[in-house]
Amino acid sequence: MLDRNRTVIRVARDGFAGRTPTVQIPAVIDALLAPLHPILRAIAETVIPNAATLDARGWEDVERTISAALARRPAAMQRQFAMFVHAIEWLPLLRFGHRFSALDLDRRTRVLAALERAPLLLLRRGFWGLRTLLYMGYYTRPEAASAVGYRADPRGWSART
Amino acid sequence: MIERTVDVAIIGSGAGGGTVAQALAPLAREGRSVVVFEQGPRLADAEFTGRELEMANALYRDGGGFLTADGTMTLAFAETYGGSTVVYTGTSLVAPERVIRHWNVPGLDHADLARRSAIYAGENNVHLLPPEEINDNNRLFVEGGRRAGYHVEQFPVNVNGCRGSSLCNLGCPNQAKQGTNRVQLPSAERQGVQVVTRASVRRIGSHRTLDLQVAERPAGGPGAPSEWAPGEYRVRAKVVVAAGGAIGSPALLLRSPIAPALPRLGHGFTCHPALIIVGEHSSPLTNDVGHPKSYFVDRAAAERFVLETCMYFPFVTAKSLTGFGAAHARTMAAFPRLQMILVLACDSAADGNHITVDRAGEPVVRYAFADGTLNGLADGARAAARILFAAGAQRVHTPCADPPVVEAGDAAALDARIARRHWRPGTDAVSAAHLMGGCGMGSGPADSVTDAWGRVHGRPWLRVADASLFPDALEINPYLTIMALADRVAEGIRRDAAALLA
Numbered sequence: 041m042l043d044r045n046r047t048v049i050r051v052a053r054d055g056f057a058g059r060t061p062t063v064q065i066p067a068v069i070d071a072l073l074a075p076l077h078p079i080l081r082a083i084a085e086t087v088i089p090n091a092a093t094l095d096a097r098g099w100e101d102v103e104r105t106i107s108a109a110l111a112r113r114p115a116a117m118q119r120q121f122a123m124f125v126h127a128i129e130w131l132p133l134l135r136f137g138h139r140f141s142a143l144d145l146d147r148r149t150r151v152l153a154a155l156e157r158a159p160l161l162l163l164r165r166g167f168w169g170l171r172t173l174l175y176m177g178y179y180t181r182p183e184a185a186s187a188v189g190y191r192a193d194p195r196g197w198s199a200r201t
Numbered sequence: 202m203i204e205r206t207v208d209v210a211i212i213g214s215g216a217g218g219g220t221v222a223q224a225l226a227p228l229a230r231e232g233r234s235v236v237v238f239e240q241g242p243r244l245a246d247a248e249f250t251g252r253e254l255e256m257a258n259a260l261y262r263d264g265g266g267f268l269t270a271d272g273t274m275t276l277a278f279a280e281t282y283g284g285s286t287v288v289y290t291g292t293s294l295v296a297p298e299r300v301i302r303h304w305n306v307p308g309l310d311h312a313d314l315a316r317r318s319a320i321y322a323g324e325n326n327v328h329l330l331p332p333e334e335i336n337d338n339n340r341l342f343v344e345g346g347r348r349a350g351y352h353v354e355q356f357p358v359n360v361n362g363c364r365g366s367s368l369c370n371l372g373c374p375n376q377a378k379q380g381t382n383r384v385q386l387p388s389a390e391r392q393g394v395q396v397v398t399r400a401s402v403r404r405i406g407s408h409r410t411l412d413l414q415v416a417e418r419p420a421g422g423p424g425a426p427s428e429w430a431p432g433e434y435r436v437r438a439k440v441v442v443a444a445g446g447a448i449g450s451p452a453l454l455l456r457s458p459i460a461p462a463l464p465r466l467g468h469g470f471t472c473h474p475a476l477i478i479v480g481e482h483s484s485p486l487t488n489d490v491g492h493p494k495s496y497f498v499d500r501a502a503a504e505r506f507v508l509e510t511c512m513y514f515p516f517v518t519a520k521s522l523t524g525f526g527a528a529h530a531r532t533m534a535a536f537p538r539l540q541m542i543l544v545l546a547c548d549s550a551a552d553g554n555h556i557t558v559d560r561a562g563e564p565v566v567r568y569a570f571a572d573g574t575l576n577g578l579a580d581g582a583r584a585a586a587r588i589l590f591a592a593g594a595q596r597v598h599t600p601c602a603d604p605p606v607v608e609a610g611d612a613a614a615l616d617a618r619i620a621r622r623h624w625r626p627g628t629d630a631v632s633a634a635h636l637m638g639g640c641g642m643g644s645g646p647a648d649s650v651t652d653a654w655g656r657v658h659g660r661p662w663l664r665v666a667d668a669s670l671f672p673d674a675l676e677i678n679p680y681l682t683i684m685a686l687a688d689r690v691a692e693g694i695r696r697d698a699a700a701l702l703a
Contacts (some may be wrong), residue, residue, distance in 0.1 A: 047419050062324045064352035085686075086525070086526065087525040087526065088525070088529075088530060089526065089527055105254065109264065111456055112258075112263065112264065113263075113373075120472075128605060152525065152526075156524070156525070156628055157625070158626065161271070161272075161273070161626060161627045162630050164625065164626075164627030164645055165272040165273065165627040168272075168628060168630070169272070171520070171525055172266070172520045175519035175520050176254070176516050176520070178519075179515040179518075179519045179533070180252075180253050180254035180515070180516045182359075184515065185253075185514075185515045187439055188515055188533050188534055188536040189485075189516050189534075189536045189537035190489055190514070190536055191489055191490070191537075192251065192366065192367050192368055192490065192514070193251075193366065193490070194249075194250070194289040194364075194366050194368065194375065195364060195366070196364035196365035196366040196367070196375070196491070197334075197364060197365040197490055197491065197546040198364060198488055199490070200487075200490055
């Protein structure tokens with residue numbers, strides 16, 4: 041049976057020039073991801089250094105976007121994502137004697153760089169997917185777009201005069 | 202199950218389906234029922250906000266991130282009223298004669314495609330943008346390209362009243378782009394063709410029936426409710442036109458009882474895999490205002506790549522850059538000083554690259570990068586870097602380089618710095634938006650799915666009218682050629698109408 045609407049994401053619009061639309065995340069995704077948030081924040085601050093300056097509202101936006109994106113993916117992929125994040129948290133125990141979130145920035149960077157260049161495609165692909173979700177969560181926020189100087193406007197040239 | 206009967210069912214409303222809908226509108230005027238089934242929603246003009254995440258989710262399958270089976274490439278295609286013509290940049294080129302000759306489809310000649318392409322170019326207001334509307338991102342490509350010794354050409358584009366929002370790939374917020382959502386579909390509807398949105402066709406039965414589901418509009422979601430009541434339908438049709446694109450049409454036929462009779466179904470998939478190469482200049486330039494894709498360099502015949510100007514949004518830019526951390530953040534912080542070039546490799550139909558469906562009937566795209574494709578990407582990245590440095594870039598960020606940032610001081614050593622050996626699948630971001638093949642044209646079931654008029658072998662009532670017809674890559678932007686082929690398909694249906702609709 042073809043199921044084009046695996047999960048219905050409810051989006052509440054909040055105005056033409058407003059912020060990221062409010063998304064109601066399915067409970068099953070919340071349950072899967074909520075325990076991962078501290079690890080995801082540690083990874084996010086390594087992947088995107090400016091994420092360290094996010095306030096609570098900013099983190100909520102990032103996490104909501106990631107949750108909504110994952111909710112649109114198959115359940116198996118959601119589970120793989122959670123397992124991959126857990127693996128990043130615990131594998132550094134073997135080499136550094138600490139979990140990922142307890143490492144300093146230099147060591148965190150080395151862990152992620154090793155994944156990015158891993159001989160196994162599965163690991164490289166997993167890291168690429170993770171960083172893509174983090175970039176999605178961070179850079180689709182109007183504040184982040186504005187901070188990097190992105191100024192595209194539906195009014196086009198007339199908005200620049 | 203609700204039962205309906207129609208004369209002509211068109212599945213998909215993009216460049217193929219929209220064209221067929223308009224071309225068959227005379228049948229509707231004669232009292233025949235012509236119905237287009239579109240999987241996606243119909244958005245109101247005010248819903249095209251230009252916001253990256255919101256529009257990607259509203260218009261694209263999987264938000265534009267449909268993954269190939271091994272996860273090394275993302276495919277971008279739209280699911281909305283107007284299909285992918287809503288999200289392209291409007292670049293309108295006629296198929297190269299050498300490519301059509303290479304396709305070698307009996308009964309298909311270049312002159313016929315060129316003639317039909319010209320008709321749709323006229324209908325869609327295709328023209329060259331005047332110099333005053335060209336932004337710095339495109340101007341630097343022209344200057345750098347010429348300094349580097351390349352033949353730079355201007356894209357004809359199908360815009361009318363373009364304000365230069367630069368948001369083409371998120372759906373034009375000013376309704377300037379002349380996709381089928383602006384031209385062919387409204388024209389067809391005015392003449393009596395019905396378009397049913399949110400309608401997913403699951404299978405085509407042996408007796409000219411369609412099983413489809415009309416979905417409810419999600420509460421608070423974008424777009425209008427469907428024109429039909431939500432529910433399960435069985436639609437009897439005298440003629441069925443599959444125009445769901447190079448992923449949708451093969452997947453639909455693979456889910457249908459006809460599949461075993463068509464051994465080439467799903468095969469011959471190509472997609473022009475693409476990389477984004479970014480140059481960083483010392484001072485700000487106009488890059489996120491103005492039409493984003495105005496020029497190109499065609500090295501397809503000689504070197505198997507095409508370079509095009511491009512400019513993407515913060516998230517797409519971030520994910521397209523290799524790496525992470527401080528170096529990545531520095532490039533992002535230089536956004537107002539970035540110049541971008543898209544490298545498209547000219548891949549070829551290969552046996553391993555095909556579309557299939559999983560147990561749930563969802564499409565699965567199996568794609569492996571052939572040697573020639575990887576050479577095209579690496580050679581194209583090197584050519585793009587030459588152009589960027591010739592245009593004055595201080596550094597270039599590119600896949601196929603390790604590390605991915607090449608400083609201007611290394612510009613003389615590009616052959617060593619940017620090379621295929623640095624290519625790392627799963628690390629470098631590759632995407633594709635020119636999805637082709639899967640229901641290729643040819644002479645019989647052994648080598649193809651349809652004939653040169655889109656007739657499915659052995660099923661004269663079933664036609665295909667989209668980029669899945671391409672037996673191999675087109676090596677340029679495909680939409681005008683899709684329209685020309687769809688026009689042929691419609692002509693074939695009109696020619697056979699007396700027998701088909703009896």
